[in-house]
Amino acid sequence: MSVSMATPGEGAAARQRRRSARLREYLVGYSLISPAVLLLVVLIVYPALKSIWDTLTTVLVQSPTGLVQVSHSPSLEIYRQLFINADYRLDRKAVVFTIEVTIITLIVLFAICYPLAMYLRFGKGRLPAFFRTLSLIPLFIPTIISAYAFISFYQQGNFLDVLLQNLHLEQTMFGGRYPQLIDNRTGIVMAEVWNNIPITVLLLGAGLGEIDNSLIESARDVGAGLWRIFAGILFPLTLRQFLVAFILAFIGVMGSYNIPALLGPTLPQMLGPAMNDNISQQRLIIAEAEAVLTFAIAAVVGLLYVVAVVRQRQR
Amino acid sequence: MAELPARLGAEIEYGIAAPKGGVWLGPSGGETALRAVLIILKWLTLVALAIFILGPLIVMAIWAFAGQWTGTSLLPQVWSLKWWPDVWGLSGITDSIVLSLQTATVVMLLSTVICLPAAYGFARFRFAGRQTLLLAFLAANAFPKFGLYVTILTVFYEINFNDSVQGIVAIQMLETLVFMIWIPTTAFQNIDSGLEEAAIDAGCSRFGTFMRITLPLAAPAIAVAMLLSFVAALDESQGTLLVGLPDHITMPLIMYNAVNSYAQPEGAVFALMLSIPSLLLLVVAQFLARGRGVRILGAS
Numbered sequence: 001m002s003v004s005m006a007t008p009g010e011g012a013a014a015r016q017r018r019r020s021a022r023l024r025e026y027l028v029g030y031s032l033i034s035p036a037v038l039l040l041v042v043l044i045v046y047p048a049l050k051s052i053w054d055t056l057t058t059v060l061v062q063s064p065t066g067l068v069q070v071s072h073s074p075s076l077e078i079y080r081q082l083f084i085n086a087d088y089r090l091d092r093k094a095v096v097f098t099i100e101v102t103i104i105t106l107i108v109l110f111a112i113c114y115p116l117a118m119y120l121r122f123g124k125g126r127l128p129a130f131f132r133t134l135s136l137i138p139l140f141i142p143t144i145i146s147a148y149a150f151i152s153f154y155q156q157g158n159f160l161d162v163l164l165q166n167l168h169l170e171q172t173m174f175g176g177r178y179p180q181l182i183d184n185r186t187g188i189v190m191a192e193v194w195n196n197i198p199i200t201v202l203l204l205g206a207g208l209g210e211i212d213n214s215l216i217e218s219a220r221d222v223g224a225g226l227w228r229i230f231a232g233i234l235f236p237l238t239l240r241q242f243l244v245a246f247i248l249a250f251i252g253v254m255g256s257y258n259i260p261a262l263l264g265p266t267l268p269q270m271l272g273p274a275m276n277d278n279i280s281q282q283r284l285i286i287a288e289a290e291a292v293l294t295f296a297i298a299a300v301v302g303l304l305y306v307v308a309v310v311r312q313r314q315r
Numbered sequence: 316m317a318e319l320p321a322r323l324g325a326e327i328e329y330g331i332a333a334p335k336g337g338v339w340l341g342p343s344g345g346e347t348a349l350r351a352v353l354i355i356l357k358w359l360t361l362v363a364l365a366i367f368i369l370g371p372l373i374v375m376a377i378w379a380f381a382g383q384w385t386g387t388s389l390l391p392q393v394w395s396l397k398w399w400p401d402v403w404g405l406s407g408i409t410d411s412i413v414l415s416l417q418t419a420t421v422v423m424l425l426s427t428v429i430c431l432p433a434a435y436g437f438a439r440f441r442f443a444g445r446q447t448l449l450l451a452f453l454a455a456n457a458f459p460k461f462g463l464y465v466t467i468l469t470v471f472y473e474i475n476f477n478d479s480v481q482g483i484v485a486i487q488m489l490e491t492l493v494f495m496i497w498i499p500t501t502a503f504q505n506i507d508s509g510l511e512e513a514a515i516d517a518g519c520s521r522f523g524t525f526m527r528i529t530l531p532l533a534a535p536a537i538a539v540a541m542l543l544s545f546v547a548a549l550d551e552s553q554g555t556l557l558v559g560l561p562d563h564i565t566m567p568l569i570m571y572n573a574v575n576s577y578a579q580p581e582g583a584v585f586a587l588m589l590s591i592p593s594l595l596l597l598v599v600a601q602f603l604a605r606g607r608g609v610r611i612l613g614a615s
Binding site for chain 1: 360361365370374378387388429430433435437440442443448451452455456458459460462463465466472486488492496550567571573574579582583589594
């Protein structure tokens with residue numbers, strides 16, 4: 001249904017017809033997509049913009065009747081307060097803790113997923129196929145269920161504890177005292193890594209899949225070791241997929257609620273649970289400010305991707 | 316940022332394509348001792364990974380069938396199904412199942428009605444901003460989820476959508492947009508437009524052509540998208556928690572209580588029940604997808 005190019009010597013009537021055909025194409029196209037676009041505006045664009053505007057024009061003030069929201073002309077007042085006011089000490093900790101957990105998760109995630117993706121791509125036989133399927137499983141398990149499964153496996157007195165006791169490994173590994181793995185940072189990191197394995201392995205696998213075997217073989221022929229092959233060939237050639245996986249995992253961990261709420265410590269909190277608490281304590285505008293902060297951090301990370309891709313193209 | 320999602324789609328499809336065959340990445344030459352150590356290390360790593368991924372799920376599944384499991388035993392002392400009827404004793408469970416099935420069905424149908432025309436528009440019409448708008452539908456994944464839910468909640472407070480079925484439906488719709496736009500768009504694009512043109516030449520109206528030619532050909536992919544939407548809506552918990560409480564409790568929200576109180580083994584039984592429909596539907600989706608050459612996210 002594309003419109004063909006004009007040929008010289010064509011009549012004005014034909015050109016007119018073509019123009020109206022294209023106009024029709026535009027109109028029908030827009031009207032078909034408009035309900036879905038409207039939904040997108042109502043559910044994402046408007047709420048996000050509204051919260052940005054709210055946080056620029058509102059502050060929370062202590063009054064005799066409790067906390068009240070006061071409007072003012074646009075400024076960064078609420079963010080200034082969030083970063084200096086003693087009332088928001090825990091919220092500041094939540095920001096720091098969220099970034100900390102996110103970074104640790106990403107380091108562990110890629111330390112697991114790069115070797116795994118390489119094994120799936122270059123390994124021989126049935127075992128890699130088995131692990132390919134295995135690595136996709138978390139994709140199908142809702143976080144709320146995996147959180148429950150993690151508790152039944154890792155909590156003190158639960159399966160792993162019992163297993164290590166039975167194998168008489170607890171004494172050698174932890175001096176007889178099974179460590180606290182749930183309700184702290186470790187719990188969040190483990191579950192977030194678990195959750196992000198499928199998409200990360202899929203993306204890295206896509207990148208590795210495009211690399212020709214002969215490239216690796218010729219590098220081996222001239223005596224390159226595993227690390228040289230990774231750092232010199234595999235990583236540079238999968239940089240884009242790495243960046244996409246990095247951003248998706250980063251945004252995913254930062255925007256999560258279930259895992260930090262169910263497997264994390266009571267304090268410090270991550271931003272997800274912190275926002276939820278602020279809402280239940282009627283401090284809606286603080287929750288909004290924290291939501292906007294997560295958007296801002298995500299935008300910065302997204303920008304890094306754009307910069308990296310542009311740099312790569314210029315080379 | 317704009318090309319991120321497009322690449323993503325392609326890469327996910329690529330990622331599930333068959334591997335190209337093996338290359339030995341281990342040490343070359345005859346250092347047998349080193350080689351043996353490396354092979355043992357490799358096996359230990361693989362076993363640890365398998366335990367990391369499967370361990371928690373297996374233990375949870377065993378708990379669902381454990382009559383008695385105490386002390387330092389690695390398996391239950393008594394196997395039993397006695398907890399399965401007891402699940403019905405969890406408070407509010409029947410209401411939650413009814414509510415979950417209702418909202419997931421409404422979300423799936425509403426999403427289909429809204430998104431299918433859009434998918435057809437994206438696939439068959441050329442208009443300014445087409446590519447950008449198509450990419451915009453991945454925006455839900457580009458936002459930190461819980462932050463987005465919080466901002467939506469503030470809008471819902473103004474229109475009294477909080478603690479309501481409408482609110483739950485709206486927030487669950489968000490989870491389905493990517494599936495319902497992208498999978499059908501690809502399916503429509505893959506249908507030879509020559510078939511449609513032939514039908515129009517033979518005197519069929521454009522709408523008639525869509526109903527008789529295009530829609531049946533795209534049906535398997537649309538079915539997959541609908542199933543994925545249903546499962547996504549059924550499993551959605553974080554947004555539903557924000558807009559559903561205190562009076563509208565879906566099945567995943569029951570699970571919050573089970574986790575917090577660590578109700579063992581009822582919690583395990585319920586968790587298993589909750590994941591069975593998702594797994595079943597995904598098997599069906601995978602089957603449909605394999606038959607007609609449609610690839611869907613993750614299911615190869």
